[in-house]
Amino acid sequence: MPAVDSSQHYLAILLEHRYGGHAQVHAGMAKHGVGHPFCDDTASMFEFAHPAQDEQFARHRPNGWRHRYAEAYLELNRGCPRCLEILYQIGKEAGWAKPRSLAA
Numbered sequence: 001m002p003a004v005d006s007s008q009h010y011l012a013i014l015l016e017h018r019y020g021g022h023a024q025v026h027a028g029m030a031k032h033g034v035g036h037p038f039c040d041d042t043a044s045m046f047e048f049a050h051p052a053q054d055e056q057f058a059r060h061r062p063n064g065w066r067h068r069y070a071e072a073y074l075e076l077n078r079g080c081p082r083c084l085e086i087l088y089q090i091g092k093e094a095g096w097a098k099p100r101s102l103a104a
Contacts, residue, residue: 011027011029011063012048013025026045026083028083033046039080057070
């Protein structure tokens with residue numbers, strides 16, 4: 001297994017803290033745990049530790065695997081709709097097959 005280069009940007013789930021204690025999850029590109037979401041929100045956000053520590057989202061996984069896991073994570077956690085739409089479009093253009101079921 002090749003070593004993961006920590007200086008490269010990578011797909012991440014980002015956490016936005018909102019007023020009133022609400023949190024919104026986004027998908028975006030991060031580097032060293034800080035990144036920008038795919039949607040129009042331009043604020044820098046920190047990588048969400050829960051999915052980052054999940055073995056299914058490990059950086060040694062293939063890009064298609066991580067991408068589809070990010071889609072599923074946003075779907076299940078009511079993440080940013082715009083980020084999810086962008087993930088769908090990227091997956092379609094890259095030719096990564098959509099999983100048959102999130103329960104599988």
